[in-house]
Amino acid sequence: MSTFRSIEWKGDRLVLLDQRRIPEAKVFLELTAPEEVAAAIREMAVRGAPAIGAAAAFGVVLAARRGEALAEADALLRASRPTAVNLFWALDRMKRVWEGYSGAAQALVQALEAEALKIAEEDVAANKAIGRHALELIPDEARILHHCNTGSLATVDYGTALGIIRIAHEAGKKVHAFLDETRPRLQGARLSAWELRELGIPHTVIADGASGHVMQKFGIDLVVVGADRIAASGDTANKIGTYNLAIAARHHGVPFYVAAPTSTVDLETPSGAAIPIEERDARELTHCGPVRVVPEGSPVYNPAFDVTPAELISAIVTEAGIAYPPYEKSLPALVRKAQGGHP
Numbered sequence: 001m002s003t004f005r006s007i008e009w010k011g012d013r014l015v016l017l018d019q020r021r022i023p024e025a026k027v028f029l030e031l032t033a034p035e036e037v038a039a040a041i042r043e044m045a046v047r048g049a050p051a052i053g054a055a056a057a058f059g060v061v062l063a064a065r066r067g068e069a070l071a072e073a074d075a076l077l078r079a080s081r082p083t084a085v086n087l088f089w090a091l092d093r094m095k096r097v098w099e100g101y102s103g104a105a106q107a108l109v110q111a112l113e114a115e116a117l118k119i120a121e122e123d124v125a126a127n128k129a130i131g132r133h134a135l136e137l138i139p140d141e142a143r144i145l146h147h148c149n150t151g152s153l154a155t156v157d158y159g160t161a162l163g164i165i166r167i168a169h170e171a172g173k174k175v176h177a178f179l180d181e182t183r184p185r186l187q188g189a190r191l192s193a194w195e196l197r198e199l200g201i202p203h204t205v206i207a208d209g210a211s212g213h214v215m216q217k218f219g220i221d222l223v224v225v226g227a228d229r230i231a232a233s234g235d236t237a238n239k240i241g242t243y244n245l246a247i248a249a250r251h252h253g254v255p256f257y258v259a260a261p262t263s264t265v266d267l268e269t270p271s272g273a274a275i276p277i278e279e280r281d282a283r284e285l286t287h288c289g290p291v292r293v294v295p296e297g298s299p300v301y302n303p304a305f306d307v308t309p310a311e312l313i314s315a316i317v318t319e320a321g322i323a324y325p326p327y328e329k330s331l332p333a334l335v336r337k338a339q340g341g342h343p
């Protein structure tokens, strides 16, 4: 894989690989202000639940370096996207460092920088652990269906669901990934295919509507997806189209796995009904690039995420181990384990 990370802290600026430009160009953005980080998250130059959490943490560091009001930067970054809980989880961690702080400004900048770097490094370690735990779920030869992009681009490095595919490949398993294109923003077609090509992992891009057909015609051994927020019940918000995939998987008897760090588990949210679902600009649907593909005046509805009910999820793979139903019991135990407590 590439020798760069999609998120890199350079001591005085945050460098992001602009995901809107992949695969046609590798363009790096150099951000020095929290407003720029919030805009990059909102406009999806950086995207994917763990990646936006880490980027927001560095947004707070930038605000501190500039001597700006941290409460304002925090509010601005929190408002950038609503669904992925990692954003709020990372900003809460940063807030525990700055809230009530009364020492020297320079020492606070250093403490915030250390915390943001810790968030980033912990994410990489969590993703590798997720991949190792998942090995027991992957047959030696496996056709794996995947939705959206959950790889190095969507995290600080390695990835969650795509990381599982990568680690299984590196472990010598014969994996073939079927990648949903993931309309309307094409994270599967543009980003996951790009990552798997760089890694030399066999894959085939399919239209979202083809996933049922592929299960029926070729046979899929498992589906693995990421998550933006997992409620205490196990209900999981992820990229729009995930729910359809889970229904098709159940119909075909295909195991449906969710892969996410425990920072994506939100025990405060009891069930999927309480997860805020982002609606994005209609233009994402009405246009393909500059070309209008929906007649002028036709109403559109563009939810960016859906919620897959826990009963359709075979297991949730986290860095602390694999949670099986009933998730109300297994998820809190894994969250406690990840935090260093008893399972």
Ligand SMILES: CSC[C@@H](O)[C@@H](O)C(=O)COP(=O)(O)O
Binding pocket: 047, 048, 049, 050, 084, 147, 148, 149, 150, 151, 154, 155, 159, 160, 161, 187, 225, 226, 227, 228, 238, 239, 240, 304
């Ligand atoms: C490891 S990324 C997991 C999820 O964040 C991913 O599947 C997803 O839904 C991303 O949505 P996006 O709108 O591209 O940020």
